[in-house]
Amino acid sequence: MNIRRLAWKNLFRRKSRAVFTGLGIFLGIGTFVALSSLTMQMEGAVRDKLDRFGANILVVPRTEQLSLGFGDIALGGAQVAHAKLAVSDGEAIRSIELKDRLRSVVPFFLTATDASGKDVVWMGLPAEEIAVARPWWKVSGMLPVEKGEVLLGSEAAALLDKGPGGTVLSGGRTFRVAGVLFPTGEKEDSMVIAPIGDVQALAGSPGNVTFFEIAALCKDCPVEDIVAQIGKALPGARVSAIRQVVESRKAAVDQFRRLGMAVSAIVLAIGGLMVFVTVMGSVQERTREIGVLRAVGFRRRAIVSLLFWETGWVSLLSAVSGAVLGTAAAWLASPLFGVARTEATVTPAVIGVVIGMALGFLGSVPPARRAAALSPTEAIRSL
Amino acid sequence: MGPFIKLDNVSMLYGNNGTFAAALCGVSFSIVEGEYAAITGESGAGKSTLLTVLGGLQVPTSGRVVTAGVDLSELSADGLADFRKRTIGFIFQAYHLLPYLTARENVMVPLSPEKSSHREKSDRADALLASVGLSGKENRLPSELSGGECQRVAIARALVHDPAVLLADEPTGNLDTTTGEQILDLFSEWHGRGKTVLMVTHNRANLSRSTRIVRLRDGLVEEDRRMSPSGQAMGLRG
Numbered sequence: 001m002n003i004r005r006l007a008w009k010n011l012f013r014r015k016s017r018a019v020f021t022g023l024g025i026f027l028g029i030g031t032f033v034a035l036s037s038l039t040m041q042m043e044g045a046v047r048d049k050l051d052r053f054g055a056n057i058l059v060v061p062r063t064e065q066l067s068l069g070f071g072d073i074a075l076g077g078a079q080v081a082h083a084k085l086a087v088s089d090g091e092a093i094r095s096i097e098l099k100d101r102l103r104s105v106v107p108f109f110l111t112a113t114d115a116s117g118k119d120v121v122w123m124g125l126p127a128e129e130i131a132v133a134r135p136w137w138k139v140s141g142m143l144p145v146e147k148g149e150v151l152l153g154s155e156a157a158a159l160l161d162k163g164p165g166g167t168v169l170s171g172g173r174t175f176r177v178a179g180v181l182f183p184t185g186e187k188e189d190s191m192v193i194a195p196i197g198d199v200q201a202l203a204g205s206p207g208n209v210t211f212f213e214i215a216a217l218c219k220d221c222p223v224e225d226i227v228a229q230i231g232k233a234l235p236g237a238r239v240s241a242i243r244q245v246v247e248s249r250k251a252a253v254d255q256f257r258r259l260g261m262a263v264s265a266i267v268l269a270i271g272g273l274m275v276f277v278t279v280m281g282s283v284q285e286r287t288r289e290i291g292v293l294r295a296v297g298f299r300r301r302a303i304v305s306l307l308f309w310e311t312g313w314v315s316l317l318s319a320v321s322g323a324v325l326g327t328a329a330a331w332l333a334s335p336l337f338g339v340a341r342t343e344a345t346v347t348p349a350v351i352g353v354v355i356g357m358a359l360g361f362l363g364s365v366p367p368a369r370r371a372a373a374l375s376p377t378e379a380i381r382s383l
Numbered sequence: 384m385g386p387f388i389k390l391d392n393v394s395m396l397y398g399n400n401g402t403f404a405a406a407l408c409g410v411s412f413s414i415v416e417g418e419y420a421a422i423t424g425e426s427g428a429g430k431s432t433l434l435t436v437l438g439g440l441q442v443p444t445s446g447r448v449v450t451a452g453v454d455l456s457e458l459s460a461d462g463l464a465d466f467r468k469r470t471i472g473f474i475f476q477a478y479h480l481l482p483y484l485t486a487r488e489n490v491m492v493p494l495s496p497e498k499s500s501h502r503e504k505s506d507r508a509d510a511l512l513a514s515v516g517l518s519g520k521e522n523r524l525p526s527e528l529s530g531g532e533c534q535r536v537a538i539a540r541a542l543v544h545d546p547a548v549l550l551a552d553e554p555t556g557n558l559d560t561t562t563g564e565q566i567l568d569l570f571s572e573w574h575g576r577g578k579t580v581l582m583v584t585h586n587r588a589n590l591s592r593s594t595r596i597v598r599l600r601d602g603l604v605e606e607d608r609r610m611s612p613s614g615q616a617m618g619l620r621g
Contacts, residue, residue: 001484001488001491001492001494001495001501001504001505002495002496002501003495003496005495006484006492006495009483009484009488010483012483013482013483288479289481292475292479292481293492294440294464294467295438295440295467295473296467296468296473296492296493296540296541297464297465297467297468297469297493297496297544298464298493298495298496299461299464299465299496300460300461300464301461302495302496305496375460
């Protein structure tokens with residue numbers, strides 16, 4: 001017989017109380033682990049989705065605004081590019097130190113030219129990169145897959161009165177309309193989108209690039225470092241992170257985390273309160289027993305130790321079962337939150353067990369102090 | 384032989400909201416080592432309070448209690464706990480066994496904070512249970528034992544630390560006459576080994592076993608007499 005065993009025996013004597021004490025921790029840790037696991041899975045899913053969503057770094061030629069005037073008369077200004085970008089600059093971008101974080105580097109070329117007698121903007125990009133660069137596009141018909149095929153923005157299609165299977169004439173060439181873009185609300189709606197080589201040929205600028213769109217994998221988002229490295233690789237280019245996209249990614253993830261933490265904190269606080277109330281009740285109920293233990297020579301520390309062991313057993317069992325349940329619940333529920341089932345993550349469960357033990361300990365400190373401070377006189381009066 | 388227990392002008396007041404009641408009013412007497420003293424008196428005379436003060440469960444409002452050379456008023460709460468463990472064995476009228484523990488485990492309870500092995504503690508408990516006539520009932524719960532058997536377990540629990548003093552509060556109060564006699568036989572046996580026994584009792588039959596009778600009345604010693612082996616009063620006070 002030792003204090004540990006004495007505590008264990010007492011738990012079995014008061015099973016319903018032990019279950020009630022543990023219930024708070026069980027539910028608290030179960031909720032915490034379930035929400036934490038879900039949040040972690042959702043964070044990953046959101047990051048992946050947002051990473052697939054599109055570019056977050058833009059590379060354009062460095063330009064300067066020149067003011068033109070004659071005497072006091074202002075004649076407006078003009079942008080002067082320091083250097084043009086070329087398709088080959090894509091290789092320089094892909095050779096930076098953080099190249100592993102680059103999911104796609106897509107060159108774009110824009111030019112305004114005739115299309116079946118109408119002036120429209122042509123946007124060229126590698127045909128095979130269209131689905132990567134604009135995964136959210138919905139198309140009636142097909143995406144262009146080879147030279148001589150174009151995709152019309154919805155407004156451009158209306159302007160040219162063309163649809164899938166139709167043709168567009170430009171620069172003495174005939175282009176087949178592979179598909180028409182559903183309205184996006186973006187500038188692409190009024191553009192003709194074609195393989196970059198065709199657009200460069202129409203503009204007479206083979207190999208030239210207007211800008212690069214780069215999608216960086218943003219798990220820990222060292223986007224500033226990527227920007228700096230690309231800037232170093234292309235001194236004549238202006239490289240900028242599309243801050244809004246990056247920030248919105250972080251905000252979305254943080255929102256999930258905050259929600260999970262808030263709900264977990266509330267449930268854990270309730271669990272801690274349940275421990276406090278039940279252990280305090282137990283101390284009051286067991287005044288006589290504590291009196292007997294004091295009478296047979298138990299020191300105050302031994303009484304505290306007895307209560308801590310009791311709460312410790314309950315906390316351990318409840319926290320472990322809560323963690324198992326929470327992990328299983330998160331795994332089962334993940335498809336409901338739009339997250340694919342992956343391997344269950346152990347970290348929230350381990351943290352949950354530690355928190356559960358700490359919660360049990362904290363919840364039992366005031367009752368244990370009260371029990372230790374209980375004078376034998378007070379306890380003996382009830383004998 | 385010098386006094387083993389010495390009470391010097393001990394008073395105990397219980398108070399609440401400015402109202403005080405005196406349970407002991409300047410009690411002084413001494414107990415020699417190896418005495419078998421019965422503390423008797425009417426209800427409310429202060430008998431149980433005196434027992435708890437002697438056992439270091441309560442610190443008197445005033446006065447001094449010195450047991451085995453230790454001034455209890457100088458001990459901290461933990462010091463008093465250690466004193467009780469080393470020196471005192473308590474036996475209560477209602478046994479106060481822990482209902483979820485077997486007879487053996489109840490006897491082992493005072494040993495719980497100690498680091499000795501389970502086997503060692505268990506052997507000690509079994510030997511004590513055997514000495515109070517409970518061999519073969521070590522694994523029974525209190526609910527499976529008679530009142531007399533429960534009191535025997537309580538006695539074994541009180542003796543597990545081999546204390547110098549046994550303090551008993553109406554130990555036969557809940558038992559029939561025959562069982563009560565058997566319990567008193569155990570006390571006599573313990574006393575026969577040179578230990579000091581102090582027993583609070585109403586029961587006249589219990590007084591005949593003692594070597595000394597201290598009668599309290601309204602918190603004061605009304606009568607204090609030593610008894611000869613033949614049961615004749617030798618007289619001290621009263």
